[in-house]
Amino acid sequence: MAGAPDERGPGPAAGEQQPRVACPAFAERLGQGKPQQGFLSSFFSSNQKCQLMLLKTLQTNPYVKLLLDAMKHSGCAVDRERHFSCEDCNGNVSGGFDASMSQIVLCQNNIGNQAHMNRVVTHELIHTFDHCRAHIDWFTNVKHLACSETCVRDRAILSILAVRNISKEVAEKAVDEVFESCFNDHEPFGRIPHNKTYARYAHRDFQNRDRYYSNI
Amino acid sequence: MADGFGWRPPRPCEAYRAEWELCRSAAHFLHHYYVHGERPSCEQWRRDLDSCREWEERRSMEAQRSLCESERGRVQTARKHTLVWTPRQSPPADWHLPLPQEKNK
Numbered sequence: 001m002a003g004a005p006d007e008r009g010p011g012p013a014a015g016e017q018q019p020r021v022a023c024p025a026f027a028e029r030l031g032q033g034k035p036q037q038g039f040l041s042s043f044f045s046s047n048q049k050c051q052l053m054l055l056k057t058l059q060t061n062p063y064v065k066l067l068l069d070a071m072k073h074s075g076c077a078v079d080r081e082r083h084f085s086c087e088d089c090n091g092n093v094s095g096g097f098d099a100s101m102s103q104i105v106l107c108q109n110n111i112g113n114q115a116h117m118n119r120v121v122t123h124e125l126i127h128t129f130d131h132c133r134a135h136i137d138w139f140t141n142v143k144h145l146a147c148s149e150t151c152v153r154d155r156a157i158l159s160i161l162a163v164r165n166i167s168k169e170v171a172e173k174a175v176d177e178v179f180e181s182c183f184n185d186h187e188p189f190g191r192i193p194h195n196k197t198y199a200r201y202a203h204r205d206f207q208n209r210d211r212y213y214s215n216i
Numbered sequence: 217m218a219d220g221f222g223w224r225p226p227r228p229c230e231a232y233r234a235e236w237e238l239c240r241s242a243a244h245f246l247h248h249y250y251v252h253g254e255r256p257s258c259e260q261w262r263r264d265l266d267s268c269r270e271w272e273e274r275r276s277m278e279a280q281r282s283l284c285e286s287e288r289g290r291v292q293t294a295r296k297h298t299l300v301w302t303p304r305q306s307p308p309a310d311w312h313l314p315l316p317q318e319k320n321k
Contacts, residue, residue, distance in 0.1 A: 075307035
């Protein structure tokens with residue numbers, strides 16, 4: 001599950017670790033799904049497939065649509081070409097958020113199908129949303145990292161261990177210290193979006209927020 | 217309108233009905249029990265739905281008061297946990313800057 005955090009190759013800070021969060025697949029699945037060998041495999045490169053699946057996610061997925069709206073509202077409008085990059089990655093990592101470049105990396109060699117893409121984009125957009133709304137010290141503050149990864153305690157611990165050279169005990173302590181606060185921070189959803197129905201309701205509430213706050 | 221301030225329920229009445237029905241669904245019961253270890257409580261959504269309808273039909277001041285109190289309670293509950301990190305006053309300065317030139321896309 002662990003992937004080298006600086007595997008993207010030489011960048012403006014070559015030789016230095018960059019504050020990038022590498023994330024395994026999002027909450028409900030462990031490990032890798034089997035890539036479907038369908039129509040897309042025959043005619044498109046992995047980069048083209050990645051781009052096509054990304055486009056579909058951005059246009060249709062209710063979790064992602066709410067996150068994009070919330071980010072635009074916070075001053076971080078997302079531009080597909082600027083803020084997403086489909087690349088080959090080492091290891092089993094599905095994607096990551098590169099805070100130094102304000103970009104989401106999608107591992108085109110490890111994202112096998114549309115459902116997987118949906119989950120990875122949702123997960124990375126949550127990191128991006130947190131980065132947009134708060135001062136997060138991704139690199140040196142393990143508690144900050146733990147907070148952005150918190151959905152399920154054990155998954156958060158594993159996610160931290162994938163990107164930081166720290167002991168399991170330190171990771172566990174960080175997650176436990178922030179869990180109460182971070183687990184209850186449901187922004188921008190306002191609730192835990194267990195499935196797409198919850199996500200649609202959350203998006204509806206977000207679009208209704210002006211009426212809501214002016215009438216309570 | 218009954219009041220001069222242009223007040224209306226914070227959500228359309230159909231939203232209260234939808235939330236009440238979602239709350240009472242089997243799937244929500246299971247999700248809620250798994251996460252919190254207890255049954256969900258859905259009665260407040262029903263009360264809010266009734267208040268909303270009462271306001272729509274009769275412009276009841278009591279219904280307005282009840283709805284406001286209920287929604288303020290929800291907002292309070294959502295905000296009671298202090299954030300681990302410091303909120304920004306403005307988005308990151310480099311968000312919209314172009315990528316470094318040496319990056320291959």
